Amino acid sequence: DGWERAGAFACDPGSAATPFTVMIPPPNVTGSLHMGHALTFTLQDVLVRWRRMEGRDVLWQPGSDHAGIATQMVVERLLAEEQTSRQAIGREAFIARVWQWKAESGGTITRQLRRLGASLDWPRERFTMDEGLSTAVRKVFVDLYEQGLIYRDRRLVNWDPKFQSAISDLEVESQEVRGHLWHIRYPIEGENRFIVVATTRPETMLGDTAIAVHPDDPRWRDLIGRFAILPLVGRRIPIIADAYSDPEKGSGAVKITPAHDFNDFAVGQRHSLPMPSVLDRAARVTLTEIEESITLVNGIADPGFLRTLEGQGRETARTAIVAELARLDLLEATETHTHQVPHGDRSGAAIEPLLTTQWFCNAAVLAKPAIEAVESRRTEFVPKQWENTFFAWLRDIQPWCISRQLWWGHRIPAWYDPDGAVFVARTEAEAQRAAGAGVALTQDEDVLDTWFSSGLWPFSTLGWPERTPELARYYPTDVLVTGFDIIFFWVARMMMQGLHVMGDVPFRTVYIHGLVRDERGQKMSKSKGNVIDPLELIDRFGADALRFTICAMTGPGRDVKLGAASVENRRSFVTKLWNAARFCEMNAIRPDQGFDPASAKLPLSRWILDSANRAVDEATAALEAYRIDDYAHTLYHFTWSNFCDWFLEFAKPVFAEGDTAAAREVRGVAAHVLGTLLRLLHPAIPFVTEELWDRLGYGAPCGLIRAPWPGPVAVSEAEAARAELDWVVRLIGEVRAVRAEMNIPPAVLAPVLLRDASPENMARAGRWIEPIRRMARAANVSALEGEMPKGSAQAVLDEATLVIPLVGLIDVRAEQARLGKDRAKAVGEADKLRRKLANEDFVSRAPAEVVEENRERLAGIEAEIARLEAALRRIE
RNA sequence: GGGCGCGUAGCUCAGCGGUAGAGCACUGCCUCGACACGGCAGGGGUCACAGGUUCAAUCCCUGUCGCGCCCACCA
Numbered sequence: 001d002g003w004e005r006a007g008a009f010a011c012d013p014g015s016a017a018t019p020f021t022v023m024i025p026p027p028n029v030t031g032s033l034h035m036g037h038a039l040t041f042t043l044q045d046v047l048v049r050w051r052r053m054e055g056r057d058v059l060w061q062p063g064s065d066h067a068g069i070a071t072q073m074v075v076e077r078l079l080a081e082e083q084t085s086r087q088a089i090g091r092e093a094f095i096a097r098v099w100q101w102k103a104e105s106g107g108t109i110t111r112q113l114r115r116l117g118a119s120l121d122w123p124r125e126r127f128t129m130d131e132g133l134s135t136a137v138r139k140v141f142v143d144l145y146e147q148g149l150i151y152r153d154r155r156l157v158n159w160d161p162k163f164q165s166a167i168s169d170l171e172v173e174s175q176e177v178r179g180h181l182w183h184i185r186y187p188i189e190g191e192n193r194f195i196v197v198a199t200t201r202p203e204t205m206l207g208d209t210a211i212a213v214h215p216d217d218p219r220w221r222d223l224i225g226r227f228a229i230l231p232l233v234g235r236r237i238p239i240i241a242d243a244y245s246d247p248e249k250g251s252g253a254v255k256i257t258p259a260h261d262f263n264d265f266a267v268g269q270r271h272s273l274p275m276p277s278v279l280d281r282a283a284r285v286t287l288t289e290i291e292e293s294i295t296l297v298n299g300i301a302d303p304g305f306l307r308t309l310e311g312q313g314r315e316t317a318r319t320a321i322v323a324e325l326a327r328l329d330l331l332e333a334t335e336t337h338t339h340q341v342p343h344g345d346r347s348g349a350a351i352e353p354l355l356t357t358q359w360f361c362n363a364a365v366l367a368k369p370a371i372e373a374v375e376s377r378r379t380e381f382v383p384k385q386w387e388n389t390f391f392a393w394l395r396d397i398q399p400w401c402i403s404r405q406l407w408w409g410h411r412i413p414a415w416y417d418p419d420g421a422v423f424v425a426r427t428e429a430e431a432q433r434a435a436g437a438g439v440a441l442t443q444d445e446d447v448l449d450t451w452f453s454s455g456l457w458p459f460s461t462l463g464w465p466e467r468t469p470e471l472a473r474y475y476p477t478d479v480l481v482t483g484f485d486i487i488f489f490w491v492a493r494m495m496m497q498g499l500h501v502m503g504d505v506p507f508r509t510v511y512i513h514g515l516v517r518d519e520r521g522q523k524m525s526k527s528k529g530n531v532i533d534p535l536e537l538i539d540r541f542g543a544d545a546l547r548f549t550i551c552a553m554t555g556p557g558r559d560v561k562l563g564a565a566s567v568e569n570r571r572s573f574v575t576k577l578w579n580a581a582r583f584c585e586m587n588a589i590r591p592d593q594g595f596d597p598a599s600a601k602l603p604l605s606r607w608i609l610d611s612a613n614r615a616v617d618e619a620t621a622a623l624e625a626y627r628i629d630d631y632a633h634t635l636y637h638f639t640w641s642n643f644c645d646w647f648l649e650f651a652k653p654v655f656a657e658g659d660t661a662a663a664r665e666v667r668g669v670a671a672h673v674l675g676t677l678l679r680l681l682h683p684a685i686p687f688v689t690e691e692l693w694d695r696l697g698y699g700a701p702c703g704l705i706r707a708p709w710p711g712p713v714a715v716s717e718a719e720a721a722r723a724e725l726d727w728v729v730r731l732i733g734e735v736r737a738v739r740a741e742m743n744i745p746p747a748v749l750a751p752v753l754l755r756d757a758s759p760e761n762m763a764r765a766g767r768w769i770e771p772i773r774r775m776a777r778a779a780n781v782s783a784l785e786g787e788m789p790k791g792s793a794q795a796v797l798d799e800a801t802l803v804i805p806l807v808g809l810i811d812v813r814a815e816q817a818r819l820g821k822d823r824a825k826a827v828g829e830a831d832k833l834r835r836k837l838a839n840e841d842f843v844s845r846a847p848a849e850v851v852e853e854n855r856e857r858l859a860g861i862e863a864e865i866a867r868l869e870a871a872l873r874r875i876e
Numbered sequence: 877g878g879g880c881g882c883g884u885a886g887c888u889c890a891g892c893g894g895u896a897g898a899g900c901a902c903u904g905c906c907u908c909g910a911c912a913c914g915g916c917a918g919g920g921g922u923c924a925c926a927g928g929u930u931c932a933a934u935c936c937c938u939g940u941c942g943c944g945c946c947c948a949c950c951a
Contacts, residue, residue: 174949181951198951250951261950341950350950385880389946392879396947484946519888521944552899553888557881559944561888569900572913583910629890633898648910733917739905740917746906774908775916829895836894841931850894850932857895 001114002702003690009119011059013469020056021477022048023458023507024120025490026128028067029102030074033112035516035524036483038534039560041118042550043513043628044481049119049683050623053709059474061461062113062120064106066129068409068450069163069346075101075408091407098408102127112535117543117686119705126461128453129410136460137453138413138426140501145414145424149362149500150402152422156265157401159354161283162347165405166358168449169398170488172351174340181337182322183251185330186211187300189227189236195220196332198250200339201260202325203317206233206290206306207278210256212267215241217252231330232306232321234295242267259289259355275355283352285309285317299328314350359403359412359446366496367394373495379505382626383556386484386512393488402449409447416442455493458506480507483515511626513554519563537567544685545571551684552632573636574688577681580644581692584674587655588667591675591698595668598714602662604654605669606721608647611638612673613712619680620709628684635680643673646729653770671696676710727761727798728768734795734802735776741818742793742810749777750804753784753792756867757800794819794871796864801871816875823868826861833858 003009011019022044027037044060052058072086075098079085086094106127113120126133144150157166182202185194195211208230213220220239227236244267245254258268258275268275276289287294287310294303305324309317325331342351371394373379374387381387403412415423415431417439425431428443435441453460462471476498482491491510498506517523518530525531537546541564549570553560597609615638622630647670654666675698682689682704693704715721735752744750752772754765765772765781772778788794789805793815796802833854836842843851 177950179950183951200950204950246951252951254951263949337951339950340948353950388880392947488946521888555889558889566888566900568913572911575913576911579911579914581910586910633890637898644911645915649915652909736916737918741904743905746908746916777908832895836932839931843931845931846894853894 003119003705004114004122006702008702008705009060009121010123011121011474012057013473015057017055017057019059019474019478020048020051021059021061021474022479022481023061023461023477024063025480025482025486026063026065026126026454026457027109028070029064029106029109029127030067030070031064031109033109033116033534035532035534035562037109037113038116038546039513039516039550039554040481040483041113041116042547043511043554045116045118045547045686046551046628046631046683047479047481047623047626049686049705050709052119052705053679053682053707055708059124059470060118060120061124061126061474062110062118062122063126063128063457063461064109065450065454066127066409068404068406068447069165071098071102072406072408073346086407094407115535115538115543117547119686124461128450128457128460132463132466133453133456133460134410135426136456136464137410137448139465140456140497141413141448141452142424142426143501144361149365151360151362152357153360153399154355154357155360156259156262156353156355157358158342158344159281159283159352159356160344160347160349161281161352162344162349163406164281166354166356166401166403167344167351168401168451171345172342173345175343176338177341178336178338179341181250181335182325183332183334184231184255184325185332186228186231186237186255187330188223188239189229194330194332195223195228195239195253196251197253197255199255200337201257201318202321203285203314204257204260204278205230205255205321206285206287206309207257207259207276208235208237208255209258209268209273209275210237210271211239211253212242212245212256213239213253214243214245214247217245217247219247219252229297229300231325231328232301233290233293234297234301234303235290235293238271240267240271242270260353262353265353265355277355279314279352279354281354283314283350285312285314300330314352358401359414359448361400361402361452363397363400363496366500367397367492369499370394370492370495373499373505379495379507380509382509382511385557386487386510389484390487390492394492400449402452403444403446404449405445406447409450410453412444412446412448414444416444451489451493454490455497456501458494458498459502464501475502476505477507479509479511481511481513484512485515487512509626512557514557514559516560516562519561519565521559521561532562532564537564540564541567541571542574542687544574544688547686548573548632548684551628552636554628556627573640574685576640576644577677577685578688578692580639580648581674581678581696583648584670585696587651587670589670589674590667590696591671592668595672597669597672598716600665600669600715602665602669603721603724604647604650605665606715606718607725608642608669608673609713610715610718610722611642611647612676612710613715613718614638615642616676616680616710616712623683632684635677635684639677639681643677646725647673649775650771653774656770672713678704679707679710682707724764727764728771731765731768731797731802732772732776734797735772735778735804738793738795738802738804738818739777742806742814744804744806744809746777748806748809749773749779750806751779752776752781753788753803753805754781754797755784755788755801755803757783761798761800788874792874794874796822796867796871799863801867812875816872819868819872819875823865823872826865826868830858830861830865833861 048058048060076086158172160167179200181198181200183196183198185196187194211228223239224241226239228239230237256264256267258265258273259277280286296303344351417435423431423434431441458477459475462474464471494506522530545567549567600606618634619631651666654663657663678689678693690704693699694701762783784803788803791807791810792803792805793810794801794803
């Protein structure tokens with residue numbers, strides 16, 4: 001809208017201002033705005049708008065992520081609806097189709113971000129599959145390859161049989177599954193006895209190449225070095241000693257299937273065991289690699305049965321195998337067994353460890369500088385405790401499998417000649433040169449893990465590998481704002497890649513926020529049906545209300561529990577602000593450049609200016625400390641309580657005087673403070689503040705976003721103004737409390753008498769008579785000398801006693817009860833203080849000022865008790 | 877199994893060594909010229925439990941109980 005047209009979101013690489021850079025965590029192109037986005041982008045926008053007002057040259061870099069698997073899934077679903085598939089149309093057509101889909105639907109989330117008010121520098125929007133970013137990806141890949149940090153290896157990976165692709169450790173999540181533990185008898189060669197092994201996965205036994213027992217376990221000592229016959233297959237497999245075998249678990253002997261289990265793979269390597277795969281890429285049984293070892297052994301192995309398994313899925317094969325073992329009387333026992341089974345986080349399919357050739361990144365080498373950067377505080381986490389999480393993962397990092405058997409993504413820049421020799425290069429032409437002219441090359445079919453390109457985001461978006469002015473100016477970025485759920489996926493990868501490629505950290509601060517949950521604290525999920533759509537909340541309550549709610553509810557390290565009710569509630573605040581501004585407008589409160597708030601003379605002016613100074617200080621300090629909740633609460637309280645409930649109420653009688661000097665001053669001060677308020681609130685509540693800014697004449701339309709962040713105003717004798725207003729506020733409070741508790745009808749204007757009041761306070765009462773009349777509904781305030789009128793209510797205010805004479809309206813017993821309650825409270829307090837002060841240890845060991853403070857408090861309370869007792873005596 | 881976080885008013889949470897706080901909800905009063913998405917007043921808490929340190933503990937330490945999360949783990 002207007003801001004964007006005015007270029008208010010744009011960074012200015014040519015400016016002399018200090019840059020402030022934030023990289024958006026690029027949302028998936030497939031995405032639409034959810035509450036998690038609303039949270040993270042609101043927090044970022046608050047920081048960004050605040051810094052922009054502070055005069056920084058802000059770059060908030062927008063963009064989106066190609067999100068390999070997620071996007072491929074979406075488009076594959078579309079194809080399925082059209083009765084076709086990616087395999088049917090082929091790779092090239094499929095990729096063209098994804099681009100087409102992106103062109104049509106990829107802009108959804110950016111439109112929604114605009115509705116939230118996100119002040120991103122839109123013309124600089126990037127996409128991870130853009131030509132420039134793809135160039136960066138290829139260059140980093142080639143460089144890391146040449147440095148030996150990227151390599152091909154044949155090893156066990158987490159294989160997702162649904163996507164038929166490798167996935168990284170991070171994309172695997174455990175799910176508890178109720179299954180069985182089958183105890184299977186493996187006959188010992190040449191003997192008439194068995195060794196029993198327990199397994200939850202009998203279908204993998206076809207790939208067993210050993211049985212391991214613990215070297216110190218006496219039960220098996222005589223069997224080490226001998227052979228067992230693998231049931232169903234008839235293969236001889238050795239019985240080996242390996243400490244991996246845990247005598248406590250299962251039967252104490254464990255079957256070793258190196259091609260289908262990570263631990264078994266390690267055992268297989270230690271003992272140079274064969275590693276036949278017996279499951280294919282779709283997790284169906286395949287006998288190809290064990291063909292030669294299939295042998296007929298009567299009563300133990302029947303090749304005919306094995307043939308029936310070929311091509312069967314894991315589950316059916318498992319059932320068939322268990323039945324066959326039972327038929328052969330090789331099943332010793334079956335137990336039910338609950339255990340954790342790894343599943344693909346996106347597909348939901350059970351993950352199959354599979355022996356394949358993949359590309360790996362030596363993350364351990366890249367992790368070291370990342371760890372050091374945080375240890376040396378070049379990058380700091382907020383809240384700090386997340387550093388532990390970061391360290392723990394990086395210190396024990398495993399090789400990162402970066403190849404994916406997908407089509408949508410950055411294709412791996414590696415080419416093979418007909419003999420399988422690999423040529424890694426930034427372009428096919430370069431690979432060709434390396435291979436020699438005329439050699440037929442085919443490019444690697446695989447694409448890179450999406451997070452490989454996301455990890456380059458902080459510099460690839462700025463033009464790297466070109467040495468652009470933006471890169472020099474905006475890297476390293478200032479703060480990264482994101483959720484704890486992607487510390488490993490993204491934050492750690494950016495740290496590793498940024499340090500390696502750029503030689504410097506990608507960001508100085510990582511601000512980690514929580515997750516958005518529903519009002520009962522449940523994680524939002526489609527299946528639970530508790531998802532709240534931020535756009536719906538924006539429609540109902542406005543983006544400002546949603547943003548302010550998010551700000552107010554985001555504690556450090558805590559999840560945000562958010563329901564429509566809390567947003568509705570905060571909308572009241574936005575409305576309150578609007579109404580307060582409307583009141584100002586109606587009272588001719590207009591910004592006046594010629595008015596200097598420092599020249600204000602009235603205590604009321606000095607008091608609100610001083611309060612505003614504190615609000616500015618506190619709000620700014622809160623933002624600096626990433627305490628967005630404190631920032632919101634400070635301004636909520638200042639606006640509602642100080643500005644509306646007290647200042648504007650005090651101002652009303654002044655305005656009623658007409659165009660006096662006092663009224664002119666208060667108008668000027670009010671305009672100044674409202675302007676401060678609009679500026680302070682703008683980062684959280686941009687739309688309404690901007691509209692008011694324009695409407696009340698503070699500046700040009702869309703001018704607030706670039707208005708300077710407020711600083712302190714010189715206020716003379718602030719202390720005196722504070723003391724004065726504090727007394728008046730308490731006086732009004734006491735009168736109101738008495739009236740409410742004694743049920744004095746509002747229509748009754750009560751006279752207020754002050755007994756024993758100091759001349760100073762009597763003078764104050766005179767100066768503030770109009771507001772006191774209005775706000776306390778007092779007829780007048782005067783000194784009481786001599787006898788108290790019968791049937792009066794009383795209250796103690798410092799040295800004075802308030803007397804409200806209301807014959808016939810005061811219930812004597814109620815008044816006694818009220819004063820008695822006040823006295824009891826004061827007496828309890830005094831007792832506590834006396835006990836404390838009677839303690840010699842306290843007096844001698846506590847700091848002198850603390851002791852003094854307690855003495856003063858006690859003196860004050862004792863005086864109050866005396867006055868309350870006097871008041872009680874007077875009632876009779 | 878290892879680690880992190882959290883148990884404070886009915887609810888959601890702040891405070892984290894020296895007088896227990898906020899918002900919402902609740903109760904009473906109020907159509908008072910910005911605002912009922914409002915105003916005024918009020919009730920409500922042995923700060924999970926048990927020890928310890930300290931003159932002083934909601935706050936620091938140790939343990940217990942309860943809740944949540946992360947990592948590892950397919951015998």
